[in-house]
Amino acid sequence: MNATLAAATLNDATPTVTPDATPMRPLPTSGELQRSLPLSPALARRVEAQRRAVHDILAGRDDRLLVVVGPCSIHDPEAALAYARRLAELAPRLSDRLLPVMRVYVEKPRTTVGWKGLAYDPDLDGTGDMARGLEVSRRLMRDVAALGLPVATELLQPMLAPYLEDLLSWVAIGARTTESQLHRELASGLSAAVGFKNATGGDTGVALDAMRAAAHPHSHFAMDPGGRPAIRDTAGNPHTQLVLRGGHGEPNYQAHHVQAARRALEEAGLSPRLMVDCSHANARKDHRRQSEVLLDVLAQREAGETAIAGLMLESHLHEGKQPLAPGRLRHGVSVTDACIGWETTEHLLLTAAERLR
Ligand SMILES: O=C[C@H](O)[C@H](O)COP(=O)(O)O
Ligand SMILES: C=C(OP(=O)(O)O)C(=O)O
Numbered sequence: 168m169n170a171t172l173a174a175a176t177l178n179d180a181t182p183t184v185t186p187d188a189t190p191m192r193p194l195p196t197s198g199e200l201q202r203s204l205p206l207s208p209a210l211a212r213r214v215e216a217q218r219r220a221v222h223d224i225l226a227g228r229d230d231r232l233l234v235v236v237g238p239c240s241i242h243d244p245e246a247a248l249a250y251a252r253r254l255a256e257l258a259p260r261l262s263d264r265l266l267p268v269m270r271v272y273v274e275k276p277r278t279t280v281g282w283k284g285l286a287y288d289p290d291l292d293g294t295g296d297m298a299r300g301l302e303v304s305r306r307l308m309r310d311v312a313a314l315g316l317p318v319a320t321e322l323l324q325p326m327l328a329p330y331l332e333d334l335l336s337w338v339a340i341g342a343r344t345t346e347s348q349l350h351r352e353l354a355s356g357l358s359a360a361v362g363f364k365n366a367t368g369g370d371t372g373v374a375l376d377a378m379r380a381a382a383h384p385h386s387h388f389a390m391d392p393g394g395r396p397a398i399r400d401t402a403g404n405p406h407t408q409l410v411l412r413g414g415h416g417e418p419n420y421q422a423h424h425v426q427a428a429r430r431a432l433e434e435a436g437l438s439p440r441l442m443v444d445c446s447h448a449n450a451r452k453d454h455r456r457q458s459e460v461l462l463d464v465l466a467q468r469e470a471g472e473t474a475i476a477g478l479m480l481e482s483h484l485h486e487g488k489q490p491l492a493p494g495r496l497r498h499g500v501s502v503t504d505a506c507i508g509w510e511t512t513e514h515l516l517l518t519a520a521e522r523l524r
Contacts (some may be wrong), residue, residue: 194298197329198392204305206333210313217317217336220266221360222406224476225440231263232468232523233442233477235319235337235362236512237270239504241285242491244307246499247271250484253509255314261516264523268337269316270481273304274323275503276343282491282502286327291493291502301330308334325353326390335359342366342412342447346373354381356401362410362442362477369414369448371428375435378407409441410479413448420449420460422467429474442477446504454481454488454505461515465522478519481505482512 183191195203206214223229236254241247251269258267273286282288285307286300308318308331317336322328323344338357342364344350354361354377361381363374381404389399409428411419418424420443432439443449443464450456457480468475484499486508496502499509507515 196394235479238483239481251311261520264520268319351380352385352387360406362408364410412444418449439474440476444479446481
């Protein structure tokens with residue numbers, strides 16, 4: 168062992184260097200962040216009610232459509248809050264047929280390399296101020312939940328979950344991590360519902376395996392709120408869902424795909440209530456195609472397909488995407504995948520509510 172590390176390990180319970188002696192930067196513990204940005208009892212009760220509403224849809228006790236909608240990624244919390252206000256204002260006009268849940272995605276999985284999200288790099292300049300990233304992420308999620316909108320996010324780094332999980336009503340485990348045992352263990356201890364995406368290559372079987380694994384109790388390595396390593400014993404999460412997102416550039420949202428997925432869920436003894444992601448490979452990475460997918464999904468519901476319990480849309484204040492060039496960013500435009508703009512989003516959500524009445 169390197170001499171600096173050995174000294175630090177022996178003399179100090181919290182070493183501040185890595186094995187190659189690179190200094191490490193401190194982060195708050197999840198308990199510290201929760202104390203500085205607490206959930207009031209009233210907001211905690213509201214999140215509980217939001218989770219119950221999502222669970223009811225997944226269990227088929229509520230036949231509304233769960234709609235996970237919002238930016239591909241959050242890079243500007245102020246623009247995200249402006250989006251949230253519009254969605255919260257629209258929600259009462261939809262609420263008899265749809266339950267809108269806002270995408271507040273602060274972590275991004277990357278195919279190779281790229282900006283990894285607000286929690287990792289809130290200054291968008293590679294400085295990686297994750298302490299501030301965690302703080303702005305938690306603050307934003309708390310503001311969105313306080314507007315009355317259930318919060319959805321992708322959980323990618325399991326260590327990050329305890330900082331945010333008390334605010335979440337719906338969690339995605341992404342196409343790149345559905346097969347990961349760590350993410351299945353994580354899902355098994357969450358109170359929020361969890362959507363497992365099919366793999367990037369299109370395999371839905373791994374998501375079904377993930378649902379079965381997450382429903383099971385686990386004991387796994389974790390951090391306690393004080394930042395100490397701890398064993399987390401989970402109860403298992405029965406509120407999980409398959410998310411069809413297409414694979415290898417090929418869609419999997421059409422009626423025959425949905426019917427095949429429903430049969431596979433039933434055969435595996437899982438609840439046949441899935442979500443269709445209108446973006447990603449289902450839109451062949453062209454954001455304008457999201458409306459085609461949504462209209463097809465609505466037609467399937469109208470034809471009596473009960474397996475479709477939800478859909479996902481990538482949407483921001485303004486259409487399209489832009490390169491991440493700090494100082495030259497257009498307000499409310501995605502810096503990751505291209506999104507549909509607010510007017511299209513509003514039109515699609517109102518159309519969906521009307522057609523499902
Ligand atoms: O939704 C997001 C992206 O499709 C995913 O994070 C991968 O992004 P990338 O291929 O641009 O890295
Ligand atoms: C990364 C995402 O999706 P997927 O895991 O399907 O690529 C996403 O929804 O932001």
